[in-house]
Amino acid sequence: MSELKFEEVSLRYGTLRAVDDVSLTVPPRQVVGLVGESGSGKSSLAAAAVGLVPPTSGRILLDGVDVQRLRRRDRRLQMVFQDPYSSLDPRMSIGQSIAEAMPRGVDRRTEVARLLALVNLDPGRATSLPSRLSGGQRQRVALARALAGQPKVIIADEITSALDVSVQGAVLNLVRDLQRQLGLSMLFISHNLAVVRYVSDRIAVMREGKIVEEGPAEQVLAGPRHPYTRELLAAAPSRHTRLLEEASR
């Protein structure tokens, strides 16, 4: 049971405010979907949470402890990246990549096999190089690596946007199954509202570095309060409406 909490977090690059005073909670065993346009600060927030960039001000708490104070190995927070073609070291076998994230004192070989099986890959492929795998398979390896760190919270940053649409579904199903099976807390970042809607218990909408709306998924989708959320919902691709109604007729 773990909770990730952002407390008035700001992140500045020079004069640019990438993240502006954001407070957001990822409750235990829940998936919070974070939507917003590119450049809205979603990925900067993720980078701050896993310690790739220190926040300019504010605190990020994992179960009440400031993540800045935790040693990396004790920071049970893992991230899955957008592009599976660049997030795995091309010179390392997938088994080595997964084993690298494991805490000390774990039987690496059996644990790698277990994790590969968990993400529906043949454990016999542990010695393959990433170049032998398809995009969907690579993204599963990236998930297995994140799980190898025995995380309490996983941050998924646009994990399906680099995948082919026919492969995306399998990865989304896997993410949902694993999250429920392992009781993970998750921050799921995507620009695709339909994907976020499918996996999330709560939805947060980000724009220009600020969270403009946050709440239970059904509530945000059915009764959006902020005008930007309404705009997003109206623009989301749907098979029952024509996008060009007012323009073409």
Added chain:
Amino acid sequence: MRSALRSPIGLASVVLLGFLLALAVFAPLLWGDRAAAIDTDALQQGPSSAHLLGTDSLGRDIFYRVLVATRLTIGLALLATVIGVVTGLLLGSAPTVLPRWAGRIVTSAVNIAVAFPGLLLALFFAVIFGTGTVGAVLAIAFAITPSFARLTQTLTASVSGRDFIAAARVCGVGRFRLLLRHVLPNIAEPLVINATLAAGSALTAFAGLSFLGIGVQAPSYDWGRLLGEGLNRIYVTPAPALGPAVAVVLAGLAFNLFGEAAASVAGHRQQSTPGPRPVNEATVDTSEGGLLTVRNLRVAFPGNNGWITPVRGVSFTVHNGEMIGVVGESGSGKSLTALAVSRLVEHPGVVTADRLEFAGKPLRSTSDRELGTSLAMVFQDPMTSFNPTRRIGRQIAEVSEVHQGMSREAAFRKAVDRLRAVRIPEPERKARQYPHEFSGGMRQRVVIAMGLMGEPRLVIADEPTTALDVTVQREVLRLLARVRKERSAAVLLISHDITVVAQTCDRVLVMYAGRIVEELPTDELFTSARHPYTTALLAAVPDMETDRDAPLAVIPGRPPEPGEIEAGCPFAPRCPLADERCRSEEPELTALTDGHRVACWRSEKELMDATAGGAA
């Protein structure tokens, strides 16, 4: 290494290098005595059968001395290279391991050192370390160091930006391990190649120092020293000087050529020769054309084992004012189809077609000017469509200056007018701005405005909204629809997103593995799509109505790469309905009803039952 042997230069350099190394090892053992033997009867002789290159002032045979000196010359050059490369590697990778402030100091020190010419540095160090072998080795080593440190820094920086480094950091991998396990193995190749080249220049530099008398000191001798001794009487007998000179040139060449050959293998610069071009089986075509008529279009590229054909016989027609969507995944050939239609497939790609006509004329014979004004192209990433150093207005105006012969003034006024037409706010001011001052959606509008400078009859948009957000995507799509309505231009919209196409187009072409597998009106897409790939795709993509409690439909396997397509229907390995025939014979695109074509062996009834069963 093995492929380095295939090129003549590679082979020659390997043979030469092997020969030199063998000499370095064995020559002193075999001829050490003869090279040292003093013969007072034959002082300073010219070449003869007894002494091929003559003798020196003590009557020692110069030919054997050159052979024996190989060990010292090459050994010292390699030693200097190793010291220089290792120091460079340490300095270059230090900034990734050290704290930030210390890293900065190292970086600036390297930057300053890089500014000095190598030979100057070597002379400088030679003075500091004193004349002699040790001094010369260190001098040359430290002359190599700065450029190698800089190279390491640059390569490290390019690798450090990649996600797997960030991923390893998130996993808690320490700085040293990060450097040793993730950074260095990924930059090893160019480093090794450059080290080989550095060895070549170290060898010549060392010869230079010895020649000047600040390298190897008597009684030791290397090629540089022999050259120096021989030079004193070059006008009397040139051979004693020419022998070591030739040795220096050959050895330097061997190292440099080997480095070049290795580099060309690493960079895959070698061209493969895939045999004759594929021949098209012509099909009889009597169908009526439209604005754009494409029949049996094929695009092929030379691969390692023969030709790879990512587009394999695509036929479709775009009529005036129509909006057609092309849907497919990466590798389906949709973008190449668009490029072929706009004549943008670059060498060595080969485009063939039974018919490829635009506005009733073969595309091949359409002039650039006509194509430039009547066909507009919108790409996925609008930033790469612009020159970042020129103002937007001028770039758009260029179209009319070049293709329509307008004056600068008039073209610029027209550009502003077109920017207004695509609803860019304050077009006069915006026209004087640079591309980076525009947001992604605005840039895509500008690209469309550029297309409108002519009188486009066809707009080809390749994933125009993939890099954009949904709200901006809607605006860009609406703009395309408006262009179509107001100028009655046809639009060919290429997208991986079947919902986007369904929401905007009149007809959809679904592509898979280089072919169209289904063509149908978008009104019928959700009700009467028949091809198993189309129906699976529709079920697999979540939208705003997807049941959140059920797992998403999944298509097993993955789409084939263009090089992997085998006999039979390419979708068969992933298809629940596939049988023997599907795996052995590829189905043709055949008409089901008017405007609905499917490429599948299953009968319509079987497909309908399968769709109904899948939906239930």
